[in-house]
Amino acid sequence: MNIAGTSAIPTPSGIHHIKLPVTDLERSVRWYAAVLGASRLTQLDHRRPDGTLFAVILDVPGLGTRLELRLDPATATALAGYEFLTLAVDDRAALDRWITHLDSRGITHSPPVVALVGWVLVIPDPDGQRLRLYTIAPHRLDADRIEYDSPWLSTGPARI
Template sequence: MNTGSASTNPVPLGIHHLKLPVTDLERSARWYGRVLGAHRLTELDHRRPDGTLFGIVLDVPGLGTRLELRLDPATATALAGYDFLTLAVNDRAALDHWITHLDTLDVPHSPPVVALVGWLLVIPDPDGLRLRLYTVAPHGLDGAHIEYDSPWLSTGPAPVGRHH
């Protein structure tokens, strides 16, 4: 454990970029373009010396950093169902606007879910990685309304019974 002064610790400047594993670069780039309005930065394409494309960098409005899609089928498949990224939206009305947007595009998504503090919408990408939209404004419901059993929430493994 580091017992040194916090003032001596180096501090990063922020997030340089996010990287997601995908099974198909072009398909995922199109999906993130349709769903999030992402634009491909072709000048940042990642290619091996032989010209083989292995990464695409996207500029995603509102993300605050770039998103790299990295061709890594084994990892993408292993992470299917994992909620890798949660984006903030203002309130339930903003979430409903996203639902309309997604429905117009025929993009599958969860219903609005009562999460711990706010409303949550889950959107599986083409590889099954779960992009989440979470409201900044709380839903104002008490704990009895939280949908712990929703298949769209990741609540960790079920508790294991105690042995006596």
């Protein structure tokens, strides 16, 4: 492909929203409210002409964009275990505050895991898709401490 002489590439204005497939809208709305403090924007509910609800829009504090939960059981099931979204937290102390928050609500999560650069906390949603919290501040641990074999980290397909 020759790009010499082509016009400038247009740039997006940002992220409009993030869309996640779910198997049960109401259960997922409750979960994201409990975990992230999300609130449903009912005026943006997505309904078919017959009135059937097929998606909801959530406002999530600190996310910087809206989160759409789309009723799509087949896709949600197929993505179980996938790490769909990684949110930034300042440091290990902030991660510990998240652990306290999640524990107080009985939300399943990983222990703090030594990832490539920082600490990561993995939180499976009701469909098994994995929300991650990753520290901005590096852990400054030796590379041999990285938990490549943790069941909570996805390191890609095994080498053959």
